[in-house]
Amino acid sequence: MTEKETAEKEMTEKETAAFEQSILERFLRYVRIDTQSDIHGTDKPTTPGQWELLHIIEEELKQIGINDLELTEHGYLIARLPSTLPEGKVAPVIGFMAHVDTAGDMSGKNVNPNVIDNYDGRDIPLGSTWVLSPSDNPEMLKYVGDTLITTDGSTLLGADDKAGAAQIMAAAEYFMQHPELEHGAVELIFTPDEETGTGMDLFPVEKLKSRCCYTMDGSERGHVEAECFNAAKVDITFTGVMYHLGSARGRLVNAVTMASSFIAMLPRTESPEATDGRYGYYCPLEISGTAESAKVTIYLRDFEFDQITRRRKALESMAEALEALYPGGQVTLSYKLQYLNMREHIAADPLVMQKLDEAAANLDIPLHHEIIRGGTDGARLCEKGIPAPNIFTGGHNYHSRYEWAALSVMTEAALMIRELILLWGKEQ
Numbered sequence: 001m002t003e004k005e006t007a008e009k010e011m012t013e014k015e016t017a018a019f020e021q022s023i024l025e026r027f028l029r030y031v032r033i034d035t036q037s038d039i040h041g042t043d044k045p046t047t048p049g050q051w052e053l054l055h056i057i058e059e060e061l062k063q064i065g066i067n068d069l070e071l072t073e074h075g076y077l078i079a080r081l082p083s084t085l086p087e088g089k090v091a092p093v094i095g096f097m098a099h100v101d102t103a104g105d106m107s108g109k110n111v112n113p114n115v116i117d118n119y120d121g122r123d124i125p126l127g128s129t130w131v132l133s134p135s136d137n138p139e140m141l142k143y144v145g146d147t148l149i150t151t152d153g154s155t156l157l158g159a160d161d162k163a164g165a166a167q168i169m170a171a172a173e174y175f176m177q178h179p180e181l182e183h184g185a186v187e188l189i190f191t192p193d194e195e196t197g198t199g200m201d202l203f204p205v206e207k208l209k210s211r212c213c214y215t216m217d218g219s220e221r222g223h224v225e226a227e228c229f230n231a232a233k234v235d236i237t238f239t240g241v242m243y244h245l246g247s248a249r250g251r252l253v254n255a256v257t258m259a260s261s262f263i264a265m266l267p268r269t270e271s272p273e274a275t276d277g278r279y280g281y282y283c284p285l286e287i288s289g290t291a292e293s294a295k296v297t298i299y300l301r302d303f304e305f306d307q308i309t310r311r312r313k314a315l316e317s318m319a320e321a322l323e324a325l326y327p328g329g330q331v332t333l334s335y336k337l338q339y340l341n342m343r344e345h346i347a348a349d350p351l352v353m354q355k356l357d358e359a360a361a362n363l364d365i366p367l368h369h370e371i372i373r374g375g376t377d378g379a380r381l382c383e384k385g386i387p388a389p390n391i392f393t394g395g396h397n398y399h400s401r402y403e404w405a406a407l408s409v410m411t412e413a414a415l416m417i418r419e420l421i422l423l424w425g426k427e428q
């Protein structure tokens with residue numbers, strides 16, 4: 001093995017420590033910025049805090065010497081790590097992507113992360129009210145002796161997905177400091193509003209040169225995902241017939257009652273609370289309205305598209321049945337496809353997962369191929385023709401005050417980025 005190959009294979013202890021420190025510092029800096037997105041927001045990005053973090057990352061990219069970058073008017077930050085291959089040699093361009101927003105389910109304002117060195121395996125108090133306990137989270141016990149990062153109980157942490165952003169940035173900095181390591185061009189992509197499900201709507205895919213793009217937005221050590229739900233949204237409008245309630249007998253058709261009857265028809269066995277693994281569901285997610293007109297939004301999710309179609313047809317039959325039950329009342333459905341399972345797109349380019357397996361094997365990280373009971377921005381990139389599997393980042397209990405992350409796994413995820421960049425660089 002040449003000296004260069006040895007250098008490629010392993011980082012020195014000092015380098016690894018610096019790498020870890022870079023990830024931790026960036027992570028703590030990013031989580032303090034409130035980037036909660038707004039599902040009802042009409043601007044893109046939906047909230048100003050996301051701009052703040054995007055500008056910080058943009059500045060940091062320039063500081064580490066990356067000047068080939070663009071922050072678009074809708075808050076997509078795309079930067080390019082230049083190829084270090086000798087003249088005349090070209091390797092496939094690959095990308096890494098993370099989202100800068102945090103979920104609407106829990107506040108992301110004034111995040112005050114708690115860094116616990118040398119975790120002792122006991123309960124961790126989150127402020128004065130809440131406790132993060134290994135009795136509810138047995139996976140914490142895998143990280144005794146490690147550095148854990150938790151919340152103070154009043155907010156989420158934002159490891160979803162600022163862990164991913166910190167990892168991509170630390171890896172970019174590392175390669176800028178090591179121009180002797182040969183690799184192709186690498187695209188670094190930071191996106192807004194992932195949590196609203198509309199984050200990729202305006203993504204300028206034509207700007208990307210990547211053959212594939214690894215999304216750094218997973219969770220537990222070694223977990224990777226190349227499959228997600230197919231997803232559709234159905235908005236159902238119930239129109240009643242209104243009369244003065246004093247003289248309503250036999251004439252009033254109440255849209256609120258219609259909407260409730262409709263929801264009661266949904267099979268309880270096909271709900272998110274009753275299913276797991278590969279079973280899909282219906283989920284009524286929003287309800288609003290008056291006796292005159294009411295609206296219900298139902299999410300359909302399944303790994304198989306024909307099951308989405310089956311549920312869509314079932315909703316149409318239920319609507320007809322409801323109109324028969326409430327003469328004079330009307331039910332209209334509006335169906336919107338949200339995203340598709342990534343499976344076929346990723347399988348079409350087998351090298352994408354082969355490199356992932358190889359990178360993990362080189363780092364002695366056992367991979368677990370999981371399925372996502374949800375979607376990612378990666379799913380939307382797949383639809384746009386760029387295979388985009390998802391890689392673990394080391395965070396747990398997303399969208400909650402119990403969110404926590406293990407620093408050693410955050411570092412391993414960044415090492416996966418390093419390894420993938422080196423492996424793809426050999427594909428000339």
Ligand SMILES: [Zn+2]
Pocket residue numbers: 099160161194217
């Ligand atoms: Zn995420």
